[in-house]
Amino acid sequence: MQTIARFAVRRRWWVVGAWVLFIVAMQALLAGLGGATYKDDFKLPHTETETVARLLTSAGLDAQNGASGTMVLHALGGSAVTDHQQQVLPALTALCGNGKGLASVSSPYGLITCTNGKGALSADPAAAGRAASLVSQDKSIGIVDLNWAASQPSISDMTDTIVQLKSLRSSSLQVEFTGAAFNGLKIDDNSGPTVNPEMIGFLAALVILALVFRTVGATVLPLASAIAAMGSGLALIGLLSHAMSVATFANSLALLMILGVGVDYALFIVTRHRRNLLRGMPVEESIVNAINTSGRAVLFAGTTVCIALLGLWALQVSFLYGVSLGTAIGVALTMLASLTLLPALLAALGLKVLPRKQRRAVRAGEFDMSEHHGFWYRWARYIQRFRIPAGIVAAGVLVLLAIPFFSMQLGSSDQGSDPKATTTRKGYDLIAQGFGKGYNSNLTLVINGPGATDQAFLSQVGSTLKTVPNVAPASVQPVPTGKNIALIAFKTTTSPQDVKTTQVVKTLRSTVLPPLYRGTANHVYVYGQTAIFVDFTKVLSAKMPLFFIAVIGLSFLLLLVAFRSLVVPLTAAVMNLLAAGASFGIVVAVFQWGWLAEPLGIGGGGPIFPFIPVMFFAILFGLSMDYQVFLVSRMHEEWLHSQDNKRAITVGQGETGGIITAAAIIMIAVFGGFIIDDNRIVKLLGIGLASAVFLDAFVVRTVLVPSIMHVIGKANWFYPSWLDKVTPRVSIEAADDATVASDEPGSEPNREYAPV
Incomplete structure (x- = not known):
């Protein structure tokens, strides 16, 4: 890390020029290809949906697809x-x-x-x-x-x-x-100017950074780093859409992630650099130290996010491939910009990264070696004193918010869940008004086999279908189409997203249809929007547990190796699960139950898209690692200095609490701004991730984690000697940063550590 940082500092304008050239080249290449070609491509191998699609294609009935x-x-x-x-x-x-x-x-x-x-x-x-x-x-x-x-x-x-x-x-x-x-197209007539979600997040980040840093240079740098990642990352995702299917919401999700984590990563590094300058380090050494410490945490956290996103490929659902790869590319470029472009810009800025008063003090040789016992230090002392009741209250809040999660309904929300002012909702309501809610539920029985066009068999299937509860009998229409294939179109009496419609599909497949074709050469399939999402839900639900275990296991192993502790990664895994459950609960309450849906511009309640839990979980676990690593790495650093658990936790929380909450507020503003996006999926991810970051920063990291670590005591840092011998050494804290010699210019003096 030191080599990278020194190169970026000493060849700063080469680095800046390389980034500008890279962005321009990627944008020009994308423009030369006519721009991005995003599309939603649902392919569900080994499902009834995929079987029917192949049958219709082979029969020359592509129009049905x-x-x-x-x-x-x-x-x-x-x-x-x-x-x-x-x-x-x-x-x-x-x-x-x-x-x-x-x-x-x-x-x-x-x-x-x-x-x-x-x-x-x-x-x-x-x-x-x-x-x-x-x-x-x-x-x-x-x-x-x-x-x-x-x-x-x-x-x-x-x-x-x-x-x-x-x-x-x-x-x-x-x-x-x-x-x-x-669905999801921007086809409504909008009166007045429109505001982009990313612009709201950008402006919010600008205001918060200005309040935190109180100088123009330090305020602009994190945004410059994020803009560089956006300019190159979005172009690469656009190029990716020419090589593989990339979902229509991938661009918005990548924007959301790049802006959110980009500002966060830069904030951590700039804060460390400013602290180093105030303690007397020369500019170059300060930047190198910041990259070698906070930069390591950024590399660690960003890599975890990318691995978690790419882990979605293990689900073998092609719809998620382009989304996960594109977002991982965006996060990787954000991380790269934070570790190369940011130090180059910091070097160009020099002491101007500090407010004028602090610049004058540094130039005069007045360095700040003291520990600042401000609000977050007092809060850390409060948590130490009341660790058990504080932990119980925090855990209770998370458990209460997680209750709706257990009633989550996976499926596709129809346009009856769109905001009332949209044309899709108006059209949906007009159809329901004139033809009934069930008219929007277009389902089809696809009959394949030598007896598919036999009128007696078609009549038998149609008559049986009319007797199924919640099927509209008058809508059943047999359509002979070819030698070995026939269709029977029908509608339900309930809307496409209604759980009763889903139950109709499941009942037909499991109970009603098999007796009709069993023992014959024919087969009857159920096809249509609801049937497709029944298959989608089934495919993902079968693989979700393994995916969750893999992501949790990965984070456990990474933290175990980084902090040489068994308890710290175990605590992190449990806390992340609690935070995920609570944020899932908020998503269900808002998007499925419809709480505050209209005021938030969401429309009505409906099922949660089947891929949302895995996508959300991957992103959330990666983001949680940011704050966990930043918090615990400072605690671990203090533990190595003092071997005092209480002091390590209190000082670690006191020094990182302000920066963690500031970073969280920025990310909440960025994610929350996406509520104005037209796409329901993007709205869901925006609100869900904003609430998850809020709970993670203000409940988990500032209350629950330190409370539990105080209760556990020195066992937090227990690591068996036999395990220490077999695990690789990958430290987040730089080895030469753990101890600072007292005779070095600008270094911290040797300290006596009193109990906190």
């Missing part, structure tokens, strides 16, 4: 939706020629098929019957189904189609857009 969105027409002023045919039908027909990949358009005015860039109205009598079913009983609401040929059309194709159709809006016709294809 194609993306679909819904335009909802609401005739106003007492008119019927069919009165607007002359206005709407030409616009729908013109869609086939816009080059956006549409395969067909089903509307109240007929079925339009797109062939060779031209739209033609079908003359099939069955299509006319279908058109009539797309009009509500009171004739005021109509549904237009837009079907793309591709399962993952580009975002620009879908948004351009919406822009083309928005022109149909008038004082007599309300037009809204809903359905799976339009």
